[in-house]
Amino acid sequence: MTGQPLRVGIFGTGGIAERAMVEPSTLVDSVQVIAVGSRDPERARAFADRFGIKAAGDYASVMANPDVDLVYVALPPTAHALWAVAALRAGKHILCEKPLSANGTDARAIADAAEATGRSAFVGFHYRLHSFTQRLLDVIGSGVLGDIDDASIDFSIPHFVVKPGNIRLNGDLGGGAVMDVGCYAIDLLRAAWGEAHVVSSSARLYDGDPRVDMQTDFVLAFETGIRARVRASFLGDDKGQMSLTIVGSAATLHATSVIVPQWGATLRVAAGENLLIDEKAMEGESSYVAQLEHLVDVLASDGPSPLTAAHATATMALVDDVYRAAGLQPR
Structure with a gap:
C-alpha cells in the first residue's frame, strides 16, 4: 500500500457510514471511499451519487472490486460476522463499526478469519x-x-x-x-x-x-x-x-x-x-479522522493497534x- 491511498468500500448506507467514514475521509488525503454496497443496490447508488462515490451495488460487488483495500462494515451487529468474514476471505482488510459483532462467538470468528487470511480486522472504537x-x-x-x-x-x-x-x-x-x-x-x-x-x-x-x-x-x-x-x-x-x-x-x-x-x-x-x-x-480534533489516519499507518507498517478484532473478542x-x-x- 506504500505510495497509494487506502481505498475503502462500505457495506451499508446508514447515517453512521456518512459520519464515521465518508465525512472524515474527505479530511484524510491518504483515504478514498471508492465503493458502497447495500442489500438494495438502488439505495447504494443513491448514497454513491450523494457523496460522489464511484462504484455502487450489492455487497458482492464491493468484495469483487479489485481496487478496494478495506471494507467498512456499517451494518447491524448481527450481520457483522457474516459479511466481515466474507470480506476477509475476499482478500480485504475490514473495519467493523462497534460493537465488533453480536456476541463473543461471532467476534472470535472474525478474529480467526483475519488470522487465517493474513488480512487485518479492526473495530471502530474511534475514541481510543x-x-x-x-x-x-x-x-x-x-x-x-x-x-x-x-x-x-x-x-x-x-x-x-x-x-x-x-x-x-x-x-x-x-x-x-x-x-x-x-x-x-x-x-x-x-x-x-x-x-x-x-x-x-x-x-x-x-x-x-x-x-x-x-x-x-x-x-x-x-x-x-x-x-x-x-x-x-x-x-x-x-x-x-x-x-x-x-x-x-x-x-x-x-x-x-x-x-x-x-x-x-x-x-x-x-x-x-x-x-x-x-x-x-x-478543539477541532476528530476521533473519526484520527481513526482513519491510524488505520493507514498500521496497515502500512504492520504496527500495533488498540482496535484489533483479536483484542475486541474479550470485550x-x-x-x-x-x-x-x-x-x-x-x-
Whole structure:
C-alpha cells in the first residue's frame, strides 16, 4: 500500500457510514471511499451519487472490486460476522463499526478469519485514537490518584433519542444499551486496567422486545483488584451522560464526553481543594479522522493497534457475560 491511498468500500448506507467514514475521509488525503454496497443496490447508488462515490451495488460487488483495500462494515451487529468474514476471505482488510459483532462467538470468528487470511480486522472504537483519550489513560496509569477506591462510568443516552422503530431496540439486529454504549465502557476500562469478570448485572427491559435492555447496571472486577460500576442506558435525562469518575486515595478524577471527546470532553483531577489537572479536549480534533489516519499507518507498517478484532473478542465476551448475569441471552 506504500505510495497509494487506502481505498475503502462500505457495506451499508446508514447515517453512521456518512459520519464515521465518508465525512472524515474527505479530511484524510491518504483515504478514498471508492465503493458502497447495500442489500438494495438502488439505495447504494443513491448514497454513491450523494457523496460522489464511484462504484455502487450489492455487497458482492464491493468484495469483487479489485481496487478496494478495506471494507467498512456499517451494518447491524448481527450481520457483522457474516459479511466481515466474507470480506476477509475476499482478500480485504475490514473495519467493523462497534460493537465488533453480536456476541463473543461471532467476534472470535472474525478474529480467526483475519488470522487465517493474513488480512487485518479492526473495530471502530474511534475514541481510543483521540489525544484526549490517550491523555486520560496516561493520567489513570500515572499513579497520581493513589490506590483506587471506586470507579464508575455512566453512559446514558437522553431518553428521547432511542424511540420505537430505532434499530437499537430490535433484538433481531443486536439491539440493547450494553451493545450500543456499554461496549464502549468495557473497552475503556479494559484499556485502563486489563482483564475483568462480571460481578453483578441488572437490566430494565424494553416493553416492545423483552430481549432488549433499555438500561443495564453492572459491576466489573479487574485482576488488579479494582472494581468498576457501569451504567449503560437509553433512559438518560435531557442532557445524557458520558462520564467517568475514579476516586483514589490521593485524588479524584472526573472526565466527561469520554466516548466522543470532540464534543467538549473535560478532565479534572483534584486532591481535596487542590486542582491538579484541569484540561479540555483540543478543539477541532476528530476521533473519526484520527481513526482513519491510524488505520493507514498500521496497515502500512504492520504496527500495533488498540482496535484489533483479536483484542475486541474479550470485550464482546464480557458483553455476553453482562447479559447472562442480568438473566438475558447473548445476542
